[in-house]
Structure formats: structure tokens, C-alpha cells
Amino acid sequence: MASLITCPHCGTRPKEEFSIRGTALSRPHPTASEEDWHAYVYLRENPKGRYQEYWHHAGGCRRFLIVDRDNVTHDVFSVVDAAAIGRLSE
Amino acid sequence: MRYSAYSIIKQALSGNRLWKPAWREPEPKSHYDVIIVGGGGHGLSTAYYLAKEFGITNIAVLEKGYIGSGNVGRNTTIIRSNYLLEGNIPFYEFSLKLWEGLEQDFNYNAMVSQRGVMMLAHSDGQRDAYARRGNAMRMHGVDAELLDRKQLQALMPYLNYDHARFPILAGLLQKRGGTVRHDAVAWGYARGADMHGVDIIQHCEVNAIRRDEQGRVTGVDTNKGFIGCNKLALATAGHSSETARMAGLELPIETHVLQAFVSEGIKPAIDHVIVYGAGHFYISQSDKGGLVFGADIDYYSSYAQRGNLATVEHTMEEGVSLIPGLSRAKVLRSWGGVMDMSMDGSPIIDRTPIDNLYLNAGWCYGGFKATPASGFCFAHLIAKNESHHVSRFLRLDRFERGHMIDEAGKGPQPNIH
Ligand SMILES: Cc1cc2nc3c(=O)[nH]c(=O)nc-3n(C[C@H](O)[C@H](O)[C@H](O)COP(=O)(O)OP(=O)(O)OC[C@H]3O[C@@H](n4cnc5c(N)ncnc54)[C@H](O)[C@@H]3O)c2cc1C
Ligand SMILES: [Zn+2]
Numbered sequence: 001m002a003s004l005i006t007c008p009h010c011g012t013r014p015k016e017e018f019s020i021r022g023t024a025l026s027r028p029h030p031t032a033s034e035e036d037w038h039a040y041v042y043l044r045e046n047p048k049g050r051y052q053e054y055w056h057h058a059g060g061c062r063r064f065l066i067v068d069r070d071n072v073t074h075d076v077f078s079v080v081d082a083a084a085i086g087r088l089s090e
Numbered sequence: 091m092r093y094s095a096y097s098i099i100k101q102a103l104s105g106n107r108l109w110k111p112a113w114r115e116p117e118p119k120s121h122y123d124v125i126i127v128g129g130g131g132h133g134l135s136t137a138y139y140l141a142k143e144f145g146i147t148n149i150a151v152l153e154k155g156y157i158g159s160g161n162v163g164r165n166t167t168i169i170r171s172n173y174l175l176e177g178n179i180p181f182y183e184f185s186l187k188l189w190e191g192l193e194q195d196f197n198y199n200a201m202v203s204q205r206g207v208m209m210l211a212h213s214d215g216q217r218d219a220y221a222r223r224g225n226a227m228r229m230h231g232v233d234a235e236l237l238d239r240k241q242l243q244a245l246m247p248y249l250n251y252d253h254a255r256f257p258i259l260a261g262l263l264q265k266r267g268g269t270v271r272h273d274a275v276a277w278g279y280a281r282g283a284d285m286h287g288v289d290i291i292q293h294c295e296v297n298a299i300r301r302d303e304q305g306r307v308t309g310v311d312t313n314k315g316f317i318g319c320n321k322l323a324l325a326t327a328g329h330s331s332e333t334a335r336m337a338g339l340e341l342p343i344e345t346h347v348l349q350a351f352v353s354e355g356i357k358p359a360i361d362h363v364i365v366y367g368a369g370h371f372y373i374s375q376s377d378k379g380g381l382v383f384g385a386d387i388d389y390y391s392s393y394a395q396r397g398n399l400a401t402v403e404h405t406m407e408e409g410v411s412l413i414p415g416l417s418r419a420k421v422l423r424s425w426g427g428v429m430d431m432s433m434d435g436s437p438i439i440d441r442t443p444i445d446n447l448y449l450n451a452g453w454c455y456g457g458f459k460a461t462p463a464s465g466f467c468f469a470h471l472i473a474k475n476e477s478h479h480v481s482r483f484l485r486l487d488r489f490e491r492g493h494m495i496d497e498a499g500k501g502p503q504p505n506i507h
Contacts, residue, residue, distance in 0.1 A: 001388065001390050001392065001398045003398070003399070003400070014400075015398070015400065016400050019389070020389045020390050020505060021503075022344065022391075022503065022504065022505065023344070023391075038489065038490050039340070041433075041489075041502050042342040042433045042489040042490075042502055043340045043341070043342055044331065044340070044341070044342065044343060044344050044504075045331070045335075045340060046331035046332075046341070046343055046344050046345055046391070047331075048329070048331075048332055048345070048393040049393075051391060053390065053391060071345070071390075071391050071392050071393050071394070072392075072393045072394050073394075074392075074394060
């Protein structure tokens with residue numbers, strides 16, 4: 001994994017400042033079906049290659065970020081604030 | 091050829107020229123009763139028990155690399171059955187019992203060493219939790235002993251008992267736990283399966299799963315062409331999501347990397363397997379003298395068989411805080427393996443919603459100790475279409491039904507199980 005992550009708020013920081021939450025999935029609507037909630041909580045596409053993951057900048061701005069990266073080569077393509085993506089999809 | 095003292099003497103007298111390879115290297119046939127994808131410990135033991143215990147011998151094991159290239163040859167070799175929960179204890183105890191008879195059973199020296207596994211407690215709460223775990227084990231007929239500080243100091247004088255933050259208060263010992271030479275497990279099962287007629291096909295990667303109009307699995311496409319089968323069994327630890335996807339299934343699994351380390355060889359110093367309760371550090375000494383140890387996974391999803399330096403540093407810090415003398419040993423090698431981290435930290439041995447497709451997955455970093463039972467139970471499932479009684483809780487649909495087996499109580503967060 002890359003040793004440095006560029007936080008959109010704090011700049012380039014060591015990876016150890018972040019804690020990793022898992023796949024960047026959007027939360028279903030509260031009234032969504034049980035199947036949707038089951039898929040959201042438990043099922044993962046888990047692709048080999050390009051992958052979007054929630055990283056929490058615990059040792060910095062404490063914002064949730066989405067890190068778009070490759071889980072084989074460890075290239076990082078982009079790091080954006082999770083809220084920015086959330087607002088876009090609304 | 092059976093291995094025995096006689097065979098060693100005979101070979102020695104003939105200059106060791108008559109040894110035969112431990113298994114054949116056949117070309118794949120066009121069709122098998124059962125194809126097992128993945129020639130790791132679990133795939134090979136499944137083939138062995140299918141042939142030996144359940145009478146199915148027309149089997150191929152397809153391995154994309156070479157035998158032993160996956161996690162079976164990368165783990166820190168610890169075996170134990172000191173679990174807490176109902177779905178786990180009987181299963182892992184069955185596995186430990188199989189380990190105890192394994193070398194005689196498959197006629198191969200796997201160096202099964204029941205040197206004892208010690209889990210250390212560093213707070214009153216943790217000691218209580220270990221007392222509870224030990225009681226749960228004993229109620230299932232599994233050996234467990236809670237040792238106090240004095241008893242520990244006599245057994246392991248080199249530990250850092252008076253660490254300011256994490257003093258050592260007690261330890262839960264399972265004497266029957268220990269280590270096994272991991273490569274020998276792969277080789278022993280491969281040879282045993284081969285002797286029963288199983289075709290072990292190395293450098294054969296499965297790229298697609300073919301199904302008929304009714305959705306039933308009919309075979310697989312590989313770099314060696316199409317191979318047909320009546321039943322398809324996936325045992326592709328670390329890549330289960332990738333192989334299941336070929337049949338359109340999504341699994342409750344994320345893939346992560348775990349690293350392991352070995353030091354230069356030193357004189358016998360550490361007699362047991364020791365697990366640090368304040369971190370997640372574990373260590374044992376190999377028969378060659380190297381200290382074999384590891385700690386947590388790297389936390390980010392990874393399919394790369396290499397880890398991050400920050401984790402190396404973290405592991406060394408944990409090790410030295412538990413055993414200060416470790417700081418004097420040089421690390422010789424380190425490596426990584428990619429594993430299926432499941433959503434509750436427990437594995438899956440089950441049928442799938444797809445006819446003729448069977449799944450063995452989600453072993454996290456604890457699947458080596460399970461190798462014999464996993465193979466036995468998976469073979470039982472494939473042969474009889476029903477779960478073996480000790481693996482009946484390890485179902486794929488347990489998440490949907492709310493029957494998680496969450497030993498650590500961490501919830502659906504695969505990177506912290
Ligand atoms: C560093 C490390 C330390 C560990 N320490 C311990 C320990 O001390 N105790 C313990 O109990 N467990 C431990 N584990 C976990 C244990 O090693 C695994 O859970 C277990 O080995 C997984 O089962 P396996 O042996 O079948 O896996 P593997 O040996 O990984 O077998 C899976 C095989 O499937 C093959 N494959 C994948 N995709 C395909 C395809 N498309 N076509 C063909 N073949 C394919 C792979 O090449 C691989 O050989 C550790 C793991 C690691 C990485
Ligand atoms: Zn930040």
C-alpha cells in the first residue's frame with residue numbers, strides 16, 4: 001500500500017493517520033428491503049484490482065474520505081471527501 | 091511407495107536414486123466426478139478424504155500455481171482448538187483430533203508438535219474472559235488450564251511480566267495445541283490423494299465456470315482448456331470472491347493481506363506457542379531454530395502477497411514489548427499471504443444456491459489449523475449433499491438468518507476480526 005495519502009483537507013499525510021472502514025458503499029434508504037440491507041451490511045463485491053474504500057482521517061481532519069485505489073498494484077488514483085460523493089448521488 | 095524406516099535404509103543403500111516423485115503430474119481428463127479448485131491445504135485434504143473416506147476417486151484438484159504456493163505454505167503453522175462458541179469448538183476440536191492421527195493416517199512426517207498454546211491475559215477482565223473460554227472448552231471435552239503469574243514465570247521466564255501498561259496476569263494453556271510443518275501438510279495430502287487416484291493438476295487456472303440452461307454447473311474453463319465435472323468445489327482461500335463471481339455469487343468476504351516473519355536460527359529458547367493478549371502478536375520457535383511470528387493484518391483490502399512497512403514496525407514493537415530479548419534477534423525473512431476475511435470471522439463450508447457448486451471459504455487467518463477437519467467436512471458435504479455435524483453451523487446463509495459466529499464480537503467489519 002502507498003505510504004502517503006493525500007487528504008483533500010490536510011494534504012499529503014502518512015497512511016498510519018487513517019483508519020480503514022471498508023468498501024465505499026452507499027447506505028440504503030431506511031425503508032429499503034431486507035435483501036438490500038443484507039447486501040449492504042454483509043455482501044461485498046471484493047474485486048481484485050480497482051477498488052473504492054472508506055478511510056477515516058482519524059489523526060487529522062477526522063473526515064471520512066473515499067480512497068480510489070488498486071488493491072494489487074497499490075496505486076492510489078484519487079482521494080475525495082465522502083460527503084462530496086454522497087451529495088452528488090442524491 | 092510407503093515411507094518407513096525400511097524404505098529409508100533401502101534408499102540409503104542404493105544412494106537415494108530410487109525415490110519416486112511424491113505425486114504424478116497428469117494431463118487433465120475431459121471430465122471428472124468432482125473438480126476441486128485450489129490446491130491449498132483445504133483443497134488437497136478435501137480430495138484426500140473424498141477418496142479415502144467417501145469412495146469418490148475420479149477427482150481433479152486444479153491449482154493455478156504450484157502446490158504449497160498459497161497460504162498453506164505461508165502461515166505461522168499454529169494449531170489449536172481453544173475457541174469459545176458452539177459453532178466453532180467442536181469443529182476445531184475435530185480438527186485437532188485429526189492432526190493427532192494424521193501422520194500415521196497419510197504416512198507422511200508433518201512434524202505435528204503438541205508443544206502447547208498459551209494465550210496471555212493482561213487485565214482482570216481479560217483473565218475472566220479466558221476463564222470463561224477455558225470453561226467453555228472443558229464443557230466440550232477440550233483441554234484447557236488457567237495458569238497464574240507464578241506458574242507462567244516458571245514456564246516462560248523471558249516474558250515482560252511487569253510491563254507498565256500490559257502486565258502479564260494469567261495465561262490460558264491448551265497443551266494439545268502446537269505447530270505443524272505447513273509445507274509437509276500440503277505435500278502429505280497431495281501424495282495421499284494421488285495414491286488414491288486423484289489427479290493433481292498444477293499451473294491450471296480456472297477462468298470461468300460453465301453452467302447449463304437449468305443453471306447447473308457443468309465444468310470449468312482453464313488455461314488447459316475446458317474440463318467437465320458433476321460437482322464443482324471451490325477451495326480458493328483469498329480468492330473466493332473471484333471464483334464465486336464466476337458463478338454469479340457475491341460473498342460476505344473481503345480479501346486482506348497478513349504478514350509473517352522469521353528470525354535467524356537461535357538456540358532453543360521458546361518452547362510453546364505464545365499469544366500476546368494485549369496486542370495480536372504470536373510466536374513460536376521452529377525446529378530449525380528460527381523464531382516464527384506475526385501479528386495483525388494490514389487493515390486495507392489487498393490481493394497483493396506483500397505487506398506494508400508500518401505493519402512490520404507494529405509487529406516488532408509488539409514482539410519486543412512482550413519479549414524484550416527479541417530485540418537482539420535479526421529478522422531473516424518476511425512475506426505476506428492474502429486471505430478471505432469473512433464478516434463474522436468464521437468460515438463457510440456449505441452448498442451454494444447453485445446446483446453442483448460447493449463452497450469452502452472465509453478462513454481468515456485461522457484456517458491452517460482447520461485443514462484436516464475442513465477437508466473432511468467438505469468431502470462429507472460433497473459426497474452426501476449434507477453437512478457433517480461438526481460443520482453444520484458454518485453456513486453461507488447464516489448472515490441472512492442472523493446466526494453469525496462472531497468469536498471476537500466485532501460485528502460485520504472484516505478487517506478487525
Ligand atoms: C501470514 C499468515 C499466517 C497465518 N497463520 C496461521 C496460523 O498460525 N494458524 C492457522 O490456523 N492459520 C493461519 N493462517 C491462515 C491459513 O494459512 C489459511 O486460512 C489457510 O491456509 C487457507 O486454506 P488453504 O490452505 O486451502 O489456502 P491456500 O494455500 O491459499 O489455497 C488456495 C489455493 O487456491 C488457488 N487458486 C486461487 N484461485 C484459483 C483459480 N482461479 N484457479 C486455480 N487455483 C486457484 C491458489 O493459488 C491457492 O494455492 C495464516 C495465513 C497467513 C497468510
Ligand atoms: Zn484530513
